[in-house]
Amino acid sequence: MKIIVDQDKCVAxxxxxxxxxxxxxxxxxxxxxxxxxxxxxxxxxxDVHQAAAVCPALAILVEx
Amino acid sequence: xxxxxxxxxxxxxxxxxxxxxxxxxxxxxVLGAEWHPPYDRPPLSKQFLCxxxxxxxxxxxxxxxxxxxxxxxxxxxxxxxLDGRTVRTASGRxxxxxxxxxxxxxxxxxxxxxxxxGLHVLRTLDDAAALRKDLVEAQRVVVVGDGVLGCEIxxxxxxxxxxxxxxxxxxxxxxxxLGPMVGGLLAELHRSExxxxxxxxxxxxxxxxxxxxxxxxxxxxxxxxADVVVVALGAVPTTDWLEGSGLRIDNxxxxxxxxxxxxxxxxxxxxxxxxxxxxxxxxxxxxxATEQALCVAxxxxxxxxxxxxxxxxxxxxxxxxIQVHGRPSADADVTIAEGNVADRFVAHYRRDGRIxxxxxxxxxxxxxQHREHLVQA
Numbered sequence: 065m066k067i068i069v070d071q072d073k074c075v076a077x078x079x080x081x082x083x084x085x086x087x088x089x090x091x092x093x094x095x096x097x098x099x100x101x102x103x104x105x106x107x108x109x110x111d112v113h114q115a116a117a118v119c120p121a122l123a124i125l126v127e128x
Numbered sequence: 129x130x131x132x133x134x135x136x137x138x139x140x141x142x143x144x145x146x147x148x149x150x151x152x153x154x155x156x157x158v159l160g161a162e163w164h165p166p167y168d169r170p171p172l173s174k175q176f177l178c179x180x181x182x183x184x185x186x187x188x189x190x191x192x193x194x195x196x197x198x199x200x201x202x203x204x205x206x207x208x209x210l211d212g213r214t215v216r217t218a219s220g221r222x223x224x225x226x227x228x229x230x231x232x233x234x235x236x237x238x239x240x241x242x243x244x245x246g247l248h249v250l251r252t253l254d255d256a257a258a259l260r261k262d263l264v265e266a267q268r269v270v271v272v273g274d275g276v277l278g279c280e281i282x283x284x285x286x287x288x289x290x291x292x293x294x295x296x297x298x299x300x301x302x303x304x305x306l307g308p309m310v311g312g313l314l315a316e317l318h319r320s321e322x323x324x325x326x327x328x329x330x331x332x333x334x335x336x337x338x339x340x341x342x343x344x345x346x347x348x349x350x351x352x353x354a355d356v357v358v359v360a361l362g363a364v365p366t367t368d369w370l371e372g373s374g375l376r377i378d379n380x381x382x383x384x385x386x387x388x389x390x391x392x393x394x395x396x397x398x399x400x401x402x403x404x405x406x407x408x409x410x411x412x413x414x415x416x417a418t419e420q421a422l423c424v425a426x427x428x429x430x431x432x433x434x435x436x437x438x439x440x441x442x443x444x445x446x447x448x449x450i451q452v453h454g455r456p457s458a459d460a461d462v463t464i465a466e467g468n469v470a471d472r473f474v475a476h477y478r479r480d481g482r483i484x485x486x487x488x489x490x491x492x493x494x495x496x497q498h499r500e501h502l503v504q505a
Contacts, residue, residue: 075170076449077442078496079415095449095492117146117422120414120442122168122188 084111135231136160138417139397146425161206234363273360413441456485
């Protein structure tokens, strides 16, 4: 699994962190997405896909 | 089992994406009232309106991902009637499916009176493109409406360097939704950025010269001169096409807790109203479109997920980002939980001693952390 985040598109909603806190975080100052790992273990795949699905800015791309 | 999704915006498209991701391989048809392929609405009042983004950037999925969904998109043909699970369209098409998803969204309210040059609403990409074109030549803009959309449009017009007046019935912007404290801060923000506020007075009509809008009439007798007027007085669920369908229509399509309006008929997004806590709830925001659509897709495939979201919306005005989780209200007790009002903060809204809402002002990460209070509540 490979994850790409687009920080320009990100609107800092933090929905991705709520869905997959082991994979996504937010910058303290402006809440923009930070990727903690771009190749997480397979058992997080469902959470990562959920994060991409609920992102209101469509800023997360997941390649299986 | 075939699925027909009526509405090609965020809720409709997310339903399709979720069905496919869950392995659904049967035929899906998506019926859209507009000619455009699915696009995202939040940028229309901000990045697209000010010219930073072009139309392509507002597209929901890129072209390749859209075709990978293997859905039949029928665009530019509004639904005009529903009979059981058969939809008739404006052009005379008759589309039937085993499951129908209603995701027709909202129709903006307009002021009574004739169409005028320079008079706008903002809901669709075409609306936004027309407004953007007019703003380039505008001399004086009046935004009628003191809600989220009105505030964002006023902020964008200021960003373009235009003289802007915001008119609306509330004492301060968003007072009814977020209360007087945050509303007061918003009023200060807009004033400090040069927006003239004419709030607390109802708008009674428009003036025009030779078919072009020339001003906005207020209940106190004043006329605010303008060559561009944007009406942002809210919107109503697009349900006129459902008259005679037998569905219960009452400020939206009334559903059960599983977003089901009838056997094999679901609703998602701005148009859907469902039992939530002790009343019927309908939400008009971007995240609800996605989350409700995910729930609908799961239930179409045989799950029984009640829809129980923690509502969330955000608004960007000038360089201020406001994020709201839960259901704050004007009558709630508001306390600052973190930070300070002069800079950035997180506020808690309490009713009957219980935290019902969390609002962040330029504090996205911290706001999300406070959302936990709503999960436990």
